[in-house]
Amino acid sequence: MQTIFLTGFMGAGKTTIGQYLAEHLQWPVYDTDQLIEQQTGQQIKEIFSLYGEERFRELETETLLKKNNQPCIVTTGGGIILKPINRELMKSTGTVIFLRADFDIIWERLLQDDNRPLVKNKSKEEVEILYNSRLPLYMESATHIVDTSNKSIDEIVQQIAHRLRLN
Numbered sequence: 211m212q213t214i215f216l217t218g219f220m221g222a223g224k225t226t227i228g229q230y231l232a233e234h235l236q237w238p239v240y241d242t243d244q245l246i247e248q249q250t251g252q253q254i255k256e257i258f259s260l261y262g263e264e265r266f267r268e269l270e271t272e273t274l275l276k277k278n279n280q281p282c283i284v285t286t287g288g289g290i291i292l293k294p295i296n297r298e299l300m301k302s303t304g305t306v307i308f309l310r311a312d313f314d315i316i317w318e319r320l321l322q323d324d325n326r327p328l329v330k331n332k333s334k335e336e337v338e339i340l341y342n343s344r345l346p347l348y349m350e351s352a353t354h355i356v357d358t359s360n361k362s363i364d365e366i367v368q369q370i371a372h373r374l375r376l377n
């Protein structure tokens with residue numbers, strides 16, 4: 211089994227589900243946002259405000275390129291699917307699980323913290339446009355789609371393990 215990449219929109223639960231899945235499978239887990247923060251010594255929101263989104267996207271690609279071939283879980287930032295090279299890198303080196311969730315559920319979660327620069331000061335309508343614009347890219351790059359709406363974290367972890375025949 212190769213790397214398991216978790217993709218999906220901001221607030222879909224990638225970082226959280228990845229932690230629980232890692233515990234369940236006893237696999238290491240890496241979060242691209244956390245790796246970028248460790249590497250740069252800066253918070254994601256600082257990188258966006260100091261250098262812009264484009265620089266952040268380059269850092270995401272660098273992070274994917276640095277990954278070794280050992281089995282692990284990689285939880286990605288919601289925009290990782292924007293660059294074709296990222297979609298190719300993930301698909302060619304692992305299994306890509308798109309964590310899908312209804313936008314209304316996601317929006318409620320996004321209201322809980324203000325650490326996401328692409329959400330801060332945006333209306334619900336504006337973020338929904340971003341969500342809809344990205345959906346085809348999540349679909350195109352996914353090897354599996356897991357619907358997470360109204361499911362507990364435990365149910366989602368079980369479902370992923372079952373779909374990948376890892377339990």
Ligand SMILES: Nc1ncnc2c1ncn2[C@@H]1O[C@H](COP(=O)(O)OP(=O)(O)O)[C@@H](O)[C@H]1O
Nearest residue numbers: 219220221222223224225226227319361362363
């Ligand atoms: N299935 C779920 N049910 C309820 N809350 C969830 C679920 N998945 C994630 N959350 C919560 O949603 C918020 C966003 O999750 P997070 O893992 O940061 O998402 P992402 O990494 O996709 O942006 C967190 O507060 C997390 O606890």
Ligand SMILES: O=C(O)C1=C[C@@H](OP(=O)(O)O)[C@@H](O)[C@H](O)C1
Nearest residue numbers: 219220221243287288289326327
């Ligand atoms: O969707 C995006 O473009 C982003 C998602 C964030 O990660 P999460 O999806 O884990 O919130 C983080 O990478 C950055 O704020 C940009």
Ligand SMILES: [Mg+2]
Nearest residue numbers: 224225286287
């Ligand atoms: Mg995350």
